[in-house]
Amino acid sequence: MNPCDHLLESFAVAVKAADPTHIIPSNLPHPPPGRTLVVGAGKASAAMAMAVENAWPADARIDGLVVTRYGHTLPTHKIKVVEAGHPIPDENGERAAQKILSAAQALEPSDLLLCLFSGGGSSLLSLPAEGISLQDLQAVTHQLLRCGASIQEINIVRKHLSAIQGGKLAAACRAPILALIISDVTGDEATHIASGPCSPDPSTFSDALAVLARYHLDVPATIRQLLLAGIEHAIIETPKPGSPIFNQVENRIIANAHQSLVAAADYFKKHEISTLILGDTVTGESREIAKCYAALTKEIRLHPQKLKPPLALLSGGETTVTLRGNGRGGRNTEFLLSLLIELSTLDNVYALACDTDGLDGSENNAGALITPDSLIRANKLRLDPVSFLSNNDAYTFFQQLNDLIITGPTHTNVNDYRAILVL
Missing domain, CATH: 3.40.1480.10 (MOFRL domain)
Structure with missing residues (x-):
């Protein structure tokens, strides 16, 4: 040879080692007494959803929605796959994120929220925080991707501009949560993969503003206003490590x-x-x-x-x-x-x-x-x-x-x- x-x-061997088809089945929990809602975002989310369906007991209740990049869909039957914009978020991702958040809010304590996250989820799960528009989010994302900032720095900003990331999906849900995660970030910290929808966020609004200043970014006024308001009003800060919100949440890295x-x-x-x-x-x-x-x-x-x-x-x-x-x-x-x-x-x-x-x-x-x-x-x-x-x-x-x-x-x-x- x-x-x-x-x-x-x-390279083919390296990719196969992270194939959801082989990894997902051994990481699935037992079905809950109620329903299982499967949600997710990332370039691997369609493959992860398909693997869940193939391994899930036929008599157990399961449905859901995952969002992946255009051209990355795969056939599923019970879990809907939506394609959206990456690396710049778009309307499809915004609508999918809103549906995911609403569905999670409707779960009961006897249900299970099974989350499937992988690289690319930060832009695909794009639900702007109140007070900013998708266009604002697109503008700041474009600048962040061009300035040389690390993915960790980019995601600190994203989490504080999102209504679903930075632990906010977990905060909206009353059911137990298991997040299965394929890591695309150095250090394998769940808070930085898809911007951590179910993970505690140790960063702050001040950290997000510092990133913008470090790279001299000229962002929309609404972005800066939101970050300044977050500093002044701690109540709107992202949920932090140690919060009881995460008592029934497990973030599990299944491939890296x-x-x-x-x-x-x-x-x-x-x-x-x-x-x-x-x-x-x-x-x-x-x-x-x-x-x-x-x-x-x-x-x-x-x-x-x-x-x-x-x-x-x-x-x-x-x-x-x-x-x-x-x-x-x-x-x-x-x-x-x-x-x-x-x-x-x-x-x-x-x-x-x-x-x-x-x-x-x-x-x-x-x-x-x-x-x-x-x-x-x-x-x-x-x-x-x-x-x-x-x-x-x-x-x-x-x-x-x-x-x-x-x-x-x-x-x-x-x-x-x-x-x-x-x-």
């Missing part, structure tokens, strides 16, 4: 990036390739992280005293891209383009970087590949990688090389998967 096939197979990296490492070991997991919590600017990984790769390739090829360097997490140009690309292709520049013509090094949901940013690719001859092929096509990187146009660069990886939606999401194969 050639090196590129090894990389592609390892670490599990997928371990699965990929097992794959390489079976093919007699050593592995080093560099971590599943990698954050920072994509192009800067690539420089660090390039330095490590050069050391291994040129001075193999302790870490000897063949070796696969694996990592996960969620890097960021601060947009300076007007090109196309996501954080994984940007990482790879920067890595390619730093490695230059170093031989016998291959790399893959993909988003496990199958979509790198807002493009149609999961990520891309680089090979030892990538720069040679680029030069023949008169493609200057430095210019493409400066314009945040990594997608176009790898498209011209025919090295994009296109999988379509994977119906799961445990963040990025990066593998550097040193031979």
